[in-house]
Amino acid sequence: MDTLTSTPAVFSQRARQLTSSAIREILKITERPEVISFAGGLPSPEGFPIAELQAAFDRVLATQGATALQYGRTEGYTPLREWVARDLSRDGTLIDPEEVLIVSGSQQALDMLGKLFIDPGSKVLVEAPSYLGALQSFSLFEPQFQSVPTDAGGLIPEALDDELCRDARFIYALPNFQNPTGLTLDRARRQALVERCAALGLPVIEDDPYGELRYGGEPQPSLLELGRAVGATVIRLGTFSKVLAPGMRLGYVVAPRDIIGKLVQIKQATDLHTATVTQMAVYETVRNGFLHQHLPKVRALYQRQCGYMLDALQRYFPADAQWTQPQGGMFIWVTLRDGIDTAELLQRAIARNVAFVPGAPFYAGVRAPTNTLRLSFVTVSEDRIRAGIQVLGELIGPAVGGR
Structure with a gap:
């Protein structure tokens, strides 16, 4: 079969500087049904009217x-x-x-x-x-x-x-x-x-x-x-x-x-x-x-999901890990001990069918720490949240000096 060929396009300097979104690249992996994904900031379909x-x-x-x-x-x-x-x-x-x-x-x-x-x-x-x-x-x-x-x-x-x-x-x-x-x-x-x-x-x-x-x-x-x-x-x-x-x-x-x-x-x-x-x-x-009738159901759903993840983090993550306690929204931010590279952690997590977003891409104009990550909880079931957080806890390893 012939391959379509053409003269190489000359892109603008602006276009040549473009890079793909780190999250969108990770989401390609999470399309596999076996992957437990905490990566995408996707609203829960359960909340779609x-x-x-x-x-x-x-x-x-x-x-x-x-x-x-x-x-x-x-x-x-x-x-x-x-x-x-x-x-x-x-x-x-x-x-x-x-x-x-x-x-x-x-x-x-x-x-x-x-x-x-x-x-x-x-x-x-x-x-x-x-x-x-x-x-x-x-x-x-x-x-x-x-x-x-x-x-x-x-x-x-x-x-x-x-x-x-x-x-x-x-x-x-x-x-x-x-x-x-x-x-x-x-x-x-x-x-x-x-x-x-x-x-x-x-x-x-x-x-x-x-x-x-x-x-x-x-x-x-x-x-x-x-x-x-x-x-x-x-x-x-x-x-x-x-x-x-x-x-x-x-x-x-x-x-x-x-x-x-x-x-x-x-x-x-x-x-x-x-x-x-x-x-x-x-x-x-x-x-x-309609929104005033609909949104309480969505809020209750997200609150439950957030609670499942906070409970799992408390149970499975090392004692020297820190995380935020959101009062709304879809995300928890985790800071691990110094020396952990969450980009490298992601590769090991994907090998075990768990995904998240490393924290470094969220920084601009400043040297990014390598030991942070973002977790999204709203589209994952309770059982999969617990299983995925347990895997991440095992990959991170125990706190320095033990729990």
Whole structure:
């Protein structure tokens, strides 16, 4: 059989610098059914409201089919934008629908914000560690990453000194159940963060895909709410992926109108608009309060799953291992003793049909520790969680000096 040949394509310098996502590469392995995967940040299919979404699509197509299948506004379907504005105004922060842009998943919003703010060499502030998908998206625009230190309470606002923040384009933060650590910023740190950014004129990108998945602790005000009270520029990202289903690829950006206006221009050049039929079906699903009925079931499911993993870690991991205790979301962050390389540990774990994500890829602009890892618990059964954590505990070995 002849092989198709062609003159080698000449890629741009930007394209030549691209690398594959560490998580996506690991997920190729986890497609094997025998592999117990703690790697992917995938919502549990048990939480997908399949019947409700099917009914919503049916109603939309039956009653508004011509509109649903037509091109739409770049800004998004107006009733859905109005719903997002009302939903985010529940805390007393008045959001205008003109401050809302519907996007094809919040990952698209990250790409668009990179196009909006980053020139080659621009300084961008990120948490250490931070969401790998954001680092990968921003990297395409060749920024100079500067890491903001974190501790057991998350991002440290006091670290935002004049030298670190000078000429920075923005700071990117995940205040609720952060990916990868599962940590949440308390109110005092949130207040300090937005006040410092307001004083510096530094925009804040608040990425909050997990905020509605709280199953412990007290709800915290958004950076958007606190920021508007002190004059900070906060750009908030939200998504329907974690509260409905990720396959819909539907998210939103809330920002001042001048920023939304520029993002609309960028989106026009990107994909014209997000799928109209999807926007209309999601609006049909949520417009009468469905999420307030649906989310408690999802939270309860995730809380159980988290409990299974925390119990297994306590039982099977060595005494010198440390891990976070998330109050929501999908992730636990583990720190092992010095000298353990979790990239090497992953290879041994895969040989025994267990997968996780090593921690190093989540760091940018700072030397990454090699002894950390991220565990996701929401798509794995209780028995497989216990079996997989037991395997990892055996591979790590006992604590130095014994338990």
